[in-house]
Amino acid sequence: MKICYLGYISNETVRRMVKWLANRGHEVHVVSPIAPSEDYMNELETVHFYKSCLNSPFIKSLPFYSSWNHIYPSIKIIKKINPEILHVNNVIAFGASLLLSGNYPKVASIFGWTDITGWDDIILISRIIPNQWIYGFILRYAFRNVNAIHCFSENLSKMASFYCRYNDKNKIITIMPGVDTKRYNSNINSLEIRKSLGGESDPIVLSIRNIQTVYNVECLINAVPFVTKEIHNARFIIKTGQAYDINLLNKIKNMVKEMNLQNHVKFIDYVEYEELPKYLACADVYVSTSLFDGLGISNIEALACGTPAVLADIDSTRNLIKKGLHARLYPPKDSKALAKEIISSIKNKEKENKEIHKENFKIIKEHYDFNKNMEKMEQLYEALIKKHKK
Known part of the structure; x- marks a missing residue:
């Protein structure tokens, strides 16, 4: 198949999907307003990349310049590619x-909240989304004219249906990109990473979500004193991510300094996707x-790496719990x-409960395996x- 992807190539999930399809022998083209890095190009050497960006004075004078500057170049490039399918x-x-x-x-994917709202900041969304009629118009018009609406999860499918006419709701299909279970599993040797993070015997609590309002990392910082009061040697590792609010x-x-938590909280920079399993596997609790x-x-x-998870109840x-996965939930924002x-997770030594990890991995293989779900795509x-050819 000749497949054309249109979107931000910096998205890790897009990278994985594109790589999988190229390795299957498909002719894959990627059109993006942002040029991929040299490492990215080398990794995906069989993929054709095109940068779509227009820098004319007129386009620059338009409101929301960054939203307009790629439209004409993208259309021109796609027509030249003449793909069998556009995603x-x-x-x-x-x-x-x-359109x-x-x-x-045409396939339109809904990866997350911002694909529905257009905003990264959930607090900002709650204040202004009633006035964002333009986003609703774009979504409704797009959903009316595409052939499939691909959503990453059941809750996103439910959100997408709000913007669909009755006859368009049957276009919605839920295919979860999932986890590369060959890379993420409980057989990973993470000893060296654990040593580098502060010792083999100290319990490690890990957060790898980006530093953005929607991820509410402050809640974890506020929880640290309560944990260290009972588990004095607990260490908290916070990955700042690639996309963060400085x-x-x-x-x-500053919260960490003011609360005098420097001996318990460590910030680490961006971790390459290929290295991430070692960090997840070395932790005693993932949050x-x-x-x-x-x-x-x-x-x-x-969970695939055999690390107990404590997750906000959303x-x-x-x-995930309905699918049968074992994880602890807590009320959002309640430190x-x-x-x-x-x-409780640390004291009950849930990290050592191999039966639960084995059951979790079985469920992940059944519902969230990346290769199986890409075959569905x-x-x-x-x-x-x-x-289309009929």
Whole structure:
């Protein structure tokens, strides 16, 4: 198949999907307003990349310049590629290019909250989203004119249906990208990483969510004193991520200083995706304080590595529990409740409960295996192309 992806190539899930399809022998083209890094290009050497960006004075004078500057170049590039199928991973940003590019089978993906709202900041969303009628218009018009609406999780499918006409709801398909279980499993040797983070015997609590308001990392910082009061040698490792709010990061680091927690909290920089399993496997407890998730892939990756998880009780994490996965939930924003669950997990030595980890991995293989779910995506493409040719 000749497949064209339109969207932000910096997205890790897009990278994994593109790589998988290219390795299957498909001709894959990626159109993005941001050029991929040299390492990215070397890793995906069989993939064709195109940078779509327009820098004319007129376009620069338009409101929301960054939302407009890629439309015309993207359309021109896609028409030249003439793909068998066109897949966009951010409808709000790339919907116009998707719809105006030509007569191809089209798939629109909803990866997470921002693909529905267009905003990264959940607090900002709650204040202004009632006035964001333009986003609703784009979504409704796009969903009406695409052939499939691909959602990463059940809760995102439910959100997407709100923007669909009755006849368009049957276009929604839930395919979870999931976890590479060959890479994320409990057989990982993480001893060296554990040593580098502060010792073999100290319990390690790990957070790897990006530093953004929606991920509510402050809740974990506020939980630290409650945990260390009972478990004096507990260490908290916080990965700052690749995309973060520098002002929020400084605020969180100041919280650590003001609360005199420097001996318990350590910040680490961006970790390459290939190295991430070692960090997840070395932790005694994995924590997610997110206020909203699409699927929350990192939550599943942690469980696949045999690490007990303490997760905020939100739609996406409740769906994990419904599938049968074992994890602890706590009320969002409740630092005392979070601390209680962390303490219980460490004291009960849940990290050593191999039966629970084995059961979790079995469920992950069944529902969240990346290779199995990408085969479903491949079958979706084939079905849409076949239908289009009739």
